[in-house]
Amino acid sequence: MSAETLLDIFVPPEGMVGHSAALVAMTGAEDFLEDAVQRFTGLRPQQRAELGKVLVYLMLDGHSSSSRQEVFPPGRIPGLHEFQPRSVDRGSLLHAKVALLAFAPSRTGAPVHLRLAVLTANFTYTSARQQLELVWVVDVPLDGTARPEDRADVAAAGAFVETLLARRFHRDEQSLAPRDRKLTARLDVLLWAASSLATNRKPRFIHSLDRPLYDQIRERFRSAIDKPRNFLLCGSGFYEEPSGKARKPAVFGKLEDLGVFTPKPYRVALVEPGKAGAVADWARTGETEGWEVVRPFDALDHNRHLHAKFVYVGYLRDGYASNGWLYLGSGNLSRRGILTHGGTPEGNVETGVVFEVAERFAPEDLERWLFWAQDHAEAVDEDDWAVGQVGDAPDAQPILEAPPILSATIETTPARRLRLLWREDTVGARVSISWTGRDWFDVQRADEVLLKDDENPTALHVRDESDRKWVVPIVDAAGRVGWQPPRFDTYADALAALLDFPIRPAEATDDDDGEESDDRDTNGTGTGEAIEQEKSYALHAAAELVEKVAALQSALPESMLDDWLDHLDRMFRASFPEALITTWRTHRLDVFVHLREPELRSPHLTDKQRARYFEVLDGAARSWGLR
Template sequence: MTTPSLLHHFEAPDHYLGSFGWLCGYSADCNFLDQAAERFTRQTTAQRAYQGQLTLAVILDPAHAAIPLTDAPGVAHLIFKSEQKKPFALLHAKVAVLGFRHEKEPHRWLVRLIVSTGNWTVQTVTESLDLVSCIECSSEHVHQQPAWLGQNCTDIRTAWQMLEWLSGYFDTRILHAKSSHQSGSLTAQSMQRLSGWLSTVAGHSTANAPPRYFDNRKQSLLTQLVPLIKLHASDVKRNYLGMGSGFFEGVNGEGQLPSVLSKITKTLQEAGLLTARPEVDVFVNPGACQAVAEGLSAMQAAGYSIRAAAQNTEVFGSAMPRSLHAKFIFSANYREDSARCSSTWVYLGSGNLTGPGFANPMSTAGGNLEAGMLLSPEGVYWRAEGDVSAARIITNLLPVQWDTDISAFEQLSAGEPMPEHEGGPLAAPLAWLNWQVTEEGSSLRAPEQTEVPVTPLDANGVACVSLKSGEWQWLGPPPRVVTIQWSIAGQVHRAVLPVLDELGRLAATAMPVLDLDEVWWQLANFPQSAVDEDKTLDELEESPGSTGQTSAAAVVDAGCTGYPIRRMMALIEQIAAKQVDLHPLDWLAWCTRLEQSLLQVAKDPVISIFRAMRLNPLSPLREAAFLPVFAEQASSPEGANYRALLARIETSWDVANLCPIGEPQ
């Protein structure tokens, strides 16, 4: 068996690319998010830093420290709006909705829902025992109408409703950042595309398939548990109940049965879903199990067995024991003469088996925001039997074992209570700064007016010189990020903002200078990354003047490299052949790539030859035969955007006023 990883669920399916995704969670780190973005987009850190586009939006507990774009390129950590009042004690739900598009047929898509017990951190991947549920729906599924389609669509729709509601409490302005030259934001377009797919998903959800996904915005997870079991699993009494949690309620010092564990058991019994004398196991971290340690005697008297969570060395190896972080409840019937689990149901989710995590609805004081899934797997076995697959044995699916239990108080320790974040960043008055070059030099500009005055700081931490309201002088090379400061009630606040360049790239590395033989590599590779995947982020940052490409891989036409005019015309023909077949959904992204790439060759000697001949080599690209049908007319949004970018490139090449090719001079 291979070692499972939460990161695997971010991987794009074969022939698909990550378009846009939303995540929420209690905590995250830049290492995990960077790896997740790489698997999602199929682009390395350097490629994403160069492209400067956002592909993942992350919503974390408001007290979480800000994660800058330079630490995880393409991942926007959205900050809680300072004017909002938190509707929860902690943001603890761990949910992701990811959208993927086909790399060659953009009308084909796939949406994936991830509900995790683990945080978006490397610790989850390397040190914890966690669980995850993952379901999908694609354009092919919608066309084929499999029996399970309505259920998956209902789950995805319900989870998305929670994420959409949650995003309203956070600053999403950065997702709409665009330069003055852009007709629209590529990030916003990707979000709209995902929203459209989710609308299709919602249209295929069915009333007779209630969601298995649930959260505690209105009712506690415990209150919803019984109705969900009766809807999605058989309405019978089970004789086994297993409960596991990374944290339990705090130590009460009175040696009592932990109240939430007792409530779960009693609730199931009263609903006729658990026998009067079931076998009940509680799975714990022996060194940190809070009230379970103090209540051992009371739990034993009530018939509970305390067991250490299973490590499953066949899956994880034995080098480093993992600590239980998963939150789960598992119930089924067993018989001595059968290895099959019958009438099985499983809860997994973010909610620890505590009051704030499981027994209370979301509230400012006593309830976290939590989410989970209620699953009813079939064909699950207690142990190996015959030719049963290892993937169907419950001990390979949950961190449970029945070989040993804990019978002595000395074997347990209460440990520390669940840590809580303190403080947290404020949403800054600005979400980003615009970089621009003028005749007087380079400057930073605020994208909007602010009620609170802000001041950018230079690389030495010194306030930048104000040129006019909302504009500051910048000395030195273009920065990827800039620290700003502002004051509220006499207290100084600071935030690190990404810088948007004139091509609409956020916190991007410098664009290398290309020659004519290299530029086609960037264009031919569309919609894949425009940067050599072997180039590292450090190399791009340290040598912005280098080409960053290998000519051998990208020669326009090896048969005409010695003839400048033929080389240029070959490039124009290849651009035309590429763009004439593009889908309208790809047009904005193509225009951005085209402008970016052609600006990088503005210093190529071949262009000087055309200037000497008083010819504009870009003029054929305006011909209808060189354009897709939807962009032929200059009056169309696509046509207007395309002609505007050609004009900007012609100005950069200094060929705007020259004679079009084919016309008399």
């Protein structure tokens, strides 16, 4: 798997856009996640910030480290929200690796297609470029044509995400009614769509929230394999910790009992000699008891290290493997990886998938997909073996501390105020908050935080009595996160942004867009003449705005109208030049009255869309003081 392969997971199907995504991993790096979100949305950071929607929800292991002292703050990756981790046993690691994604025909439309990816990789470029990884992907259209087994997998993955979120993370809006959840609105839709696919089929997707992966893998292998197989091929990024004795690791004995085998099967374990754990001392003895322990093979010769975790059981003859079953997932072939579960004090939360491999693997397929080259497998010199790091156990670091206030929403009735959404276990804490333009002040759980008319905070700073500080998201009354209206210096810039629909995937604006300007030289012109010129310019601008908006929206297909109404609402909230708006107000030039006329609006509006259209126009007219 290459970097492009890993990023391809996020590319929407033809004719669709990303609606929502739930990502679970042990680690995630900003550079990779930014590129993934950009592939998913088709929008660059500035455009996503202007859109103001959360589309990607991230759940990472909560342990702190030298490179991770906080969750991603709001706005760091526009369009992405990372949940705050709960305090769990320090020895328990969230090691699962899953992506559940929804796609829609438009940015405001409902999902019509889901995708599930089960990975061995984290969301980092280290995984994508420097490691041998595997990924399993299934696409499920929501039109009733999906196969029952695919539906079962997506439903099971959705249930896993929902349970994981409840057990391991703080979800500040959980106590709110579904219609009031703005920060997680799209996640709610994604999980509901996944749950609607439930069937009575046994899913191939497995997890270790409550039960070890090994038990589930063995159960599926033994129920599916009716005739003995003569081939067992295993790979893992890490193996179990050394015991101090040179003996076969206990997990290898478990692997021998996974399937139904012939009396003397061919067993192969792919091991990175520099991080072999308990395998190192065992392999040094040269007595590996029916196992061939060799280095993994990189078919692309990129010197990548094995990080994939898999078990293949099949029939090997003349170099060809057939009649196979495969496990791949996050769980290493170690005690922690496949013999523990998340319900135990030091158990890992892992995910995986077990499925039949109908294809017949030729030698070159085994080299490319399962990293094993039978004819030129490279043995490991005794001096090369090393215990190395153990990668599926947490460092001796605490869980990140979640803020006492998780987020806030702007409410407009009965008065403009901030509604603070507190962590459910925060009682009697001394907390201070601030935002840009407002100094720190103390708040308690029942306090009402009133906003001035000109205050529109986009992120909330939180401080506890120990002087620890966090930044948490603020959701405005329209459901936008960390959103500020775009600001334009000239009418020409504002009009160009309004007419930029559908949104182009470029951030840069042309330098020559400002040919028109409301800055006019009135030197030597009498007051009366200046007023007439100002009025004439305002009339021209109003007519141009009405004409061009009407022309664009009249030509839009029905599929784009919801997106267009959302775009109109954002752009009319933007900062058009105040001097021009003042002139329109002075001379009672209400452009929005004209845009209500049937011949100037889209002929395809439904009753619901027409009501929304009028609501947008009336709201803009009031905010501009035209009514």
